Amino acid sequence: MSILITGAAGFIGSQLAYRLWKNKEDVILIDNFSYGHEDNLTFEDCDFRDKIIKMDIRDREGIKKLFQENNIEYVYNIAGIAPLPDCQLNPQEAIDVNLTGFVNILENARLSGVKKVIQASTNAMYENETVFPTVEDNFNLPTLIYPNTKYAAERFAESFCKTYGMNVTCLRFANVYGPHIDCLRKQPPFVAYMIRELYYDRTPIFHSNGEQRRDYIYVDDLIDLAILVQKSAGFDAVNVSSNKNYSVNEMYALAQEIMGKNIKAEYATDAHYWEKYEGLYNGKYPIKESILNHEINKYSLCDNTFAKEKYGWIPKVTMQEGLKKMTTQICKMLDGLK
Numbered sequence: 609m610s611i612l613i614t615g616a617a618g619f620i621g622s623q624l625a626y627r628l629w630k631n632k633e634d635v636i637l638i639d640n641f642s643y644g645h646e647d648n649l650t651f652e653d654c655d656f657r658d659k660i661i662k663m664d665i666r667d668r669e670g671i672k673k674l675f676q677e678n679n680i681e682y683v684y685n686i687a688g689i690a691p692l693p694d695c696q697l698n699p700q701e702a703i704d705v706n707l708t709g710f711v712n713i714l715e716n717a718r719l720s721g722v723k724k725v726i727q728a729s730t731n732a733m734y735e736n737e738t739v740f741p742t743v744e745d746n747f748n749l750p751t752l753i754y755p756n757t758k759y760a761a762e763r764f765a766e767s768f769c770k771t772y773g774m775n776v777t778c779l780r781f782a783n784v785y786g787p788h789i790d791c792l793r794k795q796p797p798f799v800a801y802m803i804r805e806l807y808y809d810r811t812p813i814f815h816s817n818g819e820q821r822r823d824y825i826y827v828d829d830l831i832d833l834a835i836l837v838q839k840s841a842g843f844d845a846v847n848v849s850s851n852k853n854y855s856v857n858e859m860y861a862l863a864q865e866i867m868g869k870n871i872k873a874e875y876a877t878d879a880h881y882w883e884k885y886e887g888l889y890n891g892k893y894p895i896k897e898s899i900l901n902h903e904i905n906k907y908s909l910c911d912n913t914f915a916k917e918k919y920g921w922i923p924k925v926t927m928q929e930g931l932k933k934m935t936t937q938i939c940k941m942l943d944g945l946k
């Protein structure tokens with residue numbers, strides 16, 4: 609019996625693979641390396657570089673064969689295109705991967721009798737919500753491409769569960785942080801960006817006034833829940849959040865304290881938020897400033913009562929502890945690039 613993890617060369621997929629391997633599970637790992645890195649696949653006591661299969665979740669024949677040739681019991685579909693501006697810039701690709709790719713996994717899981725599929729979903733789908741902490745089954749639908757791909761993916765997951773009696777849990781991750789987060793990509797997550805800039809003694813540029821608040825979850829806590837949900841039946845969508853949010857300024861103060869730095873951040877206007885993505889400002893219909901403004905100043909806080917009550921899950925890692933571990937790994941990695 610094996611466990612398939614897609615997106616296994618990425619930040620979350622690789623950490624999940626390592627935990628399951630440590631739990632003595634037989635893991636099958638795939639990734640198309642569009643965002644993932646080989647560096648994520650090496651750990652103190654194991655190396656997945658020879659084990660990982662380079663495969664795209666959209667590859668119909670490849671995925672079919674993989675399911676036919678292996679006795680796959682559980683599937684973690686962690687593969688996806690996550691950066692919001694990437695999804696805006698190439699919506700066809702985002703929908704193709706995040707939705708069609710997922711349906712390819714679901715259909716093969718159906719044919720081969722997989723016990724449970726666990727999907728990496730997102731709290732980004734709460735972007736238009738105004739009630740906090742936000743609960744799973746009552747929210748305003750999203751606007752941007754990325755959260756819509758994940759929302760639509762959930763609808764298809766529910767369809768497979770209702771139609772065929774399959775079991776799928778969609779985990780709506782809050783902002784995930786921890787070691788191996790990608791701080792070198794074009795648009796790194798905010799936490800990774802600020803640590804990278806502090807490491808190089810550069811002034812980080814934040815948009816708006818830094819008072820916007822988001823909720824976070826440490827990657828190990830997320831993995832605890834991802835394992836706990838294996839056994840549940842039917843369809844559900846579950847918030848994966850610490851139920852605590854922090855402002856950009858609070859996070860920056862913490863990171864400075866941990867890294868022993870004192871660099872004043874610069875604040876830029878909202879309109880320049882995705883300026884590296886020129887294509888979004890081109891064409892007859894450029895991206896609306898109000899959308900950028902809304903995205904930057906978005907408040908997020910997810911209610912994690914459902915995860916606690918149904919799965920007995922308790923997030924354990926404090927922001928201080930988690931940031932410290934993450935900072936140590938990022939600094940070591942950046943030292944190695946010198």
Ligand SMILES: NC(=O)c1ccc[n+]([C@@H]2O[C@H](COP(=O)([O-])OP(=O)(O)OC[C@H]3O[C@@H](n4cnc5c(N)ncnc54)[C@H](O)[C@@H]3O)[C@@H](O)[C@H]2O)c1
Nearest residue numbers: 615617618619620640642643644664665687688728781784
């Ligand atoms: N990191 C977060 O804060 C966060 C929050 C909410 C949801 N998520 C979701 O969790 C998942 C993992 O996020 P992450 O932060 O580890 O991102 P990541 O970019 O580090 O990992 C995603 C992995 O998927 C791979 N991939 C992309 N397209 C693929 C395809 N067509 N076939 C096979 N592999 C493919 C990439 O190469 C990469 O290794 C994503 O689906 C993301 O949408 C992440």
